[in-house]
Amino acid sequence: MxxxxxxxxxxxxxxxxxxxxxxxxxxxxxxxxxxxxxxxxxxxxxxxxxxxxxxxxxxxxxxxxxxxxxxxxxxxxxxxxxxxxxxxxxxxxxxxxxxxxxxxxxxxxxxxxxxxxxxxxxxxxxxxxxxxxxxxxxxxxxxxxxxxxxxxxxxxxxxxxxxxxxxxxxxxxxxxxxxxxxxxxxxxxxxxxxxxxxxxxxxxxxLGPLPEDALGAHAEEPAVDRPGLPPAGELLALTGGSPLLLRGLIDEEPGAGPRSADTSASRPGGPFDQAVLRCLYRHEPEVRATARTLAILRGPASPPMLAHLTGLETECVTKALGLLRMCGLAGTDRIRHPRIARAVLADLPAEESRRLHRAAATYLQEHGGEPEAVAGHLVHADWAEPSWAVATLHEAARQAMAKGRPDLTGDCLRLAARATTGASRHADMDALLIRCSWQINPLSVTAQLDGLREAVAAGHAQAPAAVAAVPLLLWHGRADTAKALLTAFTEGDGPNAADGRLSAVRLLTSLAYPDRLAEGGAQDRPVAGTGTATSAAGRQVDAVTLLADALIPERAGRDVATTAERMVQRYMAEPGALGTLTAPLVALLCSGMSDLVNAWTRVLLDRPQIHRSPVWKGILHAIRAEAALRLGRLGQAEEQARAALREVPLEAWGVAAAAPLATLITAATESQLFMEANQWLARPLPADTFRTPLGLHYLAARARFHAATGRPQAAADDLRWCGETMRKWRMDTAGLVPWRLELARVLLGAGDRAEGTRLLREQLAEGRGVDQRTRGATLRLLAAEAPAAEAEALLTEAVDVLENCGDRLELARATVDLGDVLRRGGDADGARGMFQRAQQLAQSCGSPRLAQQLARAGSEPAACPPEGHGGDGALSQAQLRVAMLAAEGHTNREISRKLFITVSTVEQHLTRIYRKLNVKQRDELAHLLSSARAGAVPREA
The missing domain is CATH 3.40.50.300 (P-loop containing nucleotide triphosphate hydrolases)
Structure with a gap:
């Protein structure tokens, strides 16, 4: 109508x-x-x-x-x-x-x-x-x-x-x-x-059903005050043009109504569900029985099948289907929408539901139905009594895992496990159960991992379960058990030798815990040969090999980024390949391709199957958070890292908790939210975290916080620890942690120019795995220690490099540095443009405080020591602000509150100011600044 x-x-x-x-x-x-x-x-x-x-x-x-x-x-x-x-x-x-x-x-x-x-x-x-x-x-x-x-x-x-x-x-x-x-x-x-x-x-x-344009017109009527209703096309798919169902949808509370096929977004038993039942109960019992059976089946169903399951005549079922289509509850051969199916099933008694599921499973098994469909009914009926049930459940579990359905995989395997004991148990199914359970809740596999450790100690471990459990053991910090497993099984043992899964987990272990299985890194093949495997095990070997190429500089020389992107594109269409995709995404991140990582993770997070695996969803959020941080998008980095911890509680992350925590610490530090950063630092980590590359990533974040809060020695200690460990592990690449750059920041801030400059030049040396982001930041810091003519060239190059790699935060700093150099050289117009651009960049980063600092930098004259004073250089932007407030009579604590820095940092700035301006107390400083105003050169790390 x-x-x-x-x-x-x-x-x-x-x-x-x-x-x-x-x-x-x-x-x-x-x-x-x-x-x-x-x-x-x-x-x-x-x-x-x-x-x-x-x-x-x-x-x-x-x-x-x-x-x-x-x-x-x-x-x-x-x-x-x-x-x-x-x-x-x-x-x-x-x-x-x-x-x-x-x-x-x-x-x-x-x-x-x-x-x-x-x-x-x-x-x-x-x-x-x-x-x-x-x-x-x-x-x-x-x-x-x-x-x-x-x-x-x-x-x-x-x-x-x-x-x-x-x-x-x-x-x-x-x-x-x-x-x-x-x-x-x-x-x-x-x-x-x-x-x-x-x-x-x-x-x-x-009177016929409402067409699409009429549904949209009804939803837009002035009396309909329900923002966020689906578009007309979705309304038609949901209601079938039924005015009764449309009214129920409109009457849903804002934010609680069905907005998509995802039934979890709506409140059960609401006006829409009630409208469905009103419609259903105004028909004969045969029509209700047909609707309930369609809802149980959840997919296409022929009239003969429905007749068999309902006990009705085929002609009667055909007429009932027609009535259900007319009133908008059904399509050609199925319930129209998951919301409608949910409402119908909620009205179905539990015993009747189990009976229908049993009948559906039997019918589908006898008529060649897909194992997944049959197993789904067996699971809903909690029924594994038929002789064919266990085999069907196992096959369905394999198919579900390949399609990215760990929830259905676990349900099938747990039901099958209750029906099998002793010798009839399948080791590969036990391994599959561990993997799918971990994808939903890593803490749920703790008992299985404990049992596996005991089996290894007793020499009873089975190869399939053992090999599948190695990544989970690494996740939970049980590297010793993982090493014992890999030692117990050689490439020639068990059914996994042929498909290479053992090789993949050996190499993964050597990358995750380099000090536990360093020899694993020698077992590799050229990255040029990856990305073409056809088996699941082959793809795993490809992915881990590519990650090794990205982390180990001595394996460099191959185009890791291009191969990683090709691998992501190839495996993107495979629902069950989320684990395989993680390695090439991290390889892209280490290669400096944060913009590509940000784009690919956004696409992956929008895929429906990702919502069935909280762990992979959390990992993707964590990877995207780090990519956003490396692009200077502080707000997005924090949002994504928090989303990762919402999907998987911190205690379930194991040693991988270092990844989202490091991102949160760095984002808060860069935003000068030091109390928040300190709260993240207070969260506990497993002891073995710092024996993994992710632990080094966390150390670098902690060092950045120490440096920003006036503890340069603690920052330097953390970074030297990073450097020593990375050299020992042969993972000395800036894509993992640019420890030389970060240590140089600390040393230059503490006044050690010689060592800081040496580290910066070493960071740029060939063979250090320097990505463009690290190169641009390094050039910027070198410019701060170079003569004016050389500084302008270095900063111009730094700006170009940082603009190409997309790091807005470092680009903002390099741009304001270049503006200051131009201003001191007399190019006021050029400097003004640089300052304005830097402020816009800082605002786009989600750092209001940095934007305020850069705005002040653009409004002040260049900093020069007054004539007649033997200072050893210009005051930096931060030093100038501290000097002016101190000259006005503010205490150190007052200065720290006004500038959002610690009292210790204020004291360090004053020490350097006195040395540069050759003064000994605040009175002399006030007299000096009143005779010659000092500007600011923003050289903050």
Missing amino acids: TTTQRETVLARLCTAFDACDNRLGGSVRRVVGAVGSGKTTLLEAFNDHTSRRGSVVMSAIGSRAERDLPLGVLSQLVDTAGLSRESARRMTALLERVVPEEAPPRPDADGTAHAAGHGAGGSVTAPAVHELFMSLLDLAKERPLVVTVDDAHHADDASLHCLMYAIRRLRCKRIMVVLTESPTLRDAHPLFHAELQSQPHFAGLT
Whole structure:
């Protein structure tokens, strides 16, 4: 029913009424529409129209519950006519005389026995019916009479007999009859309908479903105050054009209604679910049974299959499917939408649900159904008794894991495990169960890992479970157990030798814990040969080999970034390849391709299957957080790292917790939110964390915090620890941790220019695995220690490099440094443009405090020591701000609060200021600054 169609049907009814009002004869109109199609609303609008025109309106509503009440509909008509007391008493007396005769009961569609028919084939007291008709004519003498019956298919037979008596005599009367009906499995009043359609003044009208444009128009009506409703296309998919379902959707609380196929986004039992059940219970029991079976199956179902499961005739099921399609609950061969299926299943008793699932599993197994479909029903029925059940569950578990469904994999394997014991257990299935359980909750596999450790110690470990558990052992910091497993199994042992899974986990262990299995790094193959494997094990070897190429500089010389992106593109389409994709994403990150990592992780996080694996989703959030941090997007980095910890609680991350924590610490430090950074630093980590590359990443973040809060010695210690460990592990690459650059920041800030400069030049040396981001930041710091002419060239190159790699934060700092050099060289316009651009970049980073600092830097003159003072250089931007506040008489604590730095940092700045300006106390400093204002050179690390 389009909007115009509804208006057209109403207009036709009104036209027929106008003819009746103008004494052109009575008429009968029958409006047929599916349950929930808006027939009642239409009838109410028509009654309202005729009432305003001065007609006498008699209305009634048919009900399944009152179908056996003789003259129940006719009594409603009399009660609603607005008669005087005398007329009402006379009509009631007439109704009492219309007494149905006894007849054998007739069965209804649901098998219930009802009173005998009194329709066209029955009989009532004819004189009383005639007197009743004459009374109706009396009502229509002065004004037209309108008789409307909603849901006439539920009317009692005696009332319909009386109506038909009147309908036969309407041609010259001012009486109009309007009936609304919904299609049913079986026509409850076939003789009545046959005679009705033979009347010359009869016409039938039809209400269809709302089309897409009408649904959108309804949702946009001023009375509909529900922001966030789906677009018209989704509304059609969800409601099938049913006005009843659309109204239920609109009535959902904002934010709680169905917005997509994801049923978790909506509140169960809400107005939409209630609308579904209202629609369902207005049909016969056979229709409800068909809908429930469709909901159980969740997929396409043929009429023979439905007939078998429901115990109904195929013809009956076919008609029921048609009725469900008409009312918007079903499509061609399935329930239309998951929200509808959920509402139907919520109304299904538990025992009946299990029975249907058992029946569905058996039918599908006997007719060659997919193992996943069969296993799904077995799991819902909690039933593994048939002889074929365990094998089907195992095969379904393999298929589900390949499709990225660890939830279904675990359900299948746990059900199968309860049905098998001892020698019948499958080691590869136990391994699969560990893997899928870990993907949902890493803490859930602790008991299995403990048992595996005991099995290794006793020499009873099975190769499939052992090899599959190695990555999980590494995650939980149990490197010793992992090493023992790898020592116990050689490449020639067990069924895993052929597919190379043992090689993959050996290399992974050597990368994750280099001091535990250093010899694993020697087992490799050229990266040029990766990305073409066809087996799952081969892809794992490819991915881990590529990661080794990215982390170990001596393996460099191959285009790791290009191969990594090709690998991501190839495996992106495979639902179960999320684990394989992690290694090339990290390789891209270490190669300086943070923008690509940010883009690919966004695509992966939007895929539906990622929501079934909280661990892989958390890992992707953590990788994207680090990519955002390396792009200088502090707000996004914090948001993504927090999302990672929401998906997987911190205690479940094992040693990998260092990754999101390091990102959060660095983002808070760069935003000068030192209390927040300190809170993240207070979170505990497993002891073995610092024996992994991720632990070094965490150390670098902690060092950045120490340096920013005035503890340069602690920062230097952490960074030297990083450097020594990375050299020992042969992972001395800036893509992992640019420890030379970070240590140089600390040393230059502490005044050790010689060592700081040496480290910067060493960082740029060939063979250090320097990505463009590290190169740009290194050039910027070198420029700070170079003469003015050389500094401008270095900063210009740094700006170009950082702009190409996308690090907004370092680019903002390099840009403001270049602006200061230009300003000191007399290029005021060029400097102003640089300062403005730097401030915009800082704002886009999500660092308001840095933006404020850069804004002040652009508004102040260049910093130079006053003439006559033997200072050893210009004041930096930070030093100038501290000097001016100290000269104004502020205490160190007041200065720390105003500048959002620690008291220790204030003290260090004052020490360097006194040395540069050759003064000994604040009074001299105030006198000096009053005679020559100092500007700022922003050289903050």
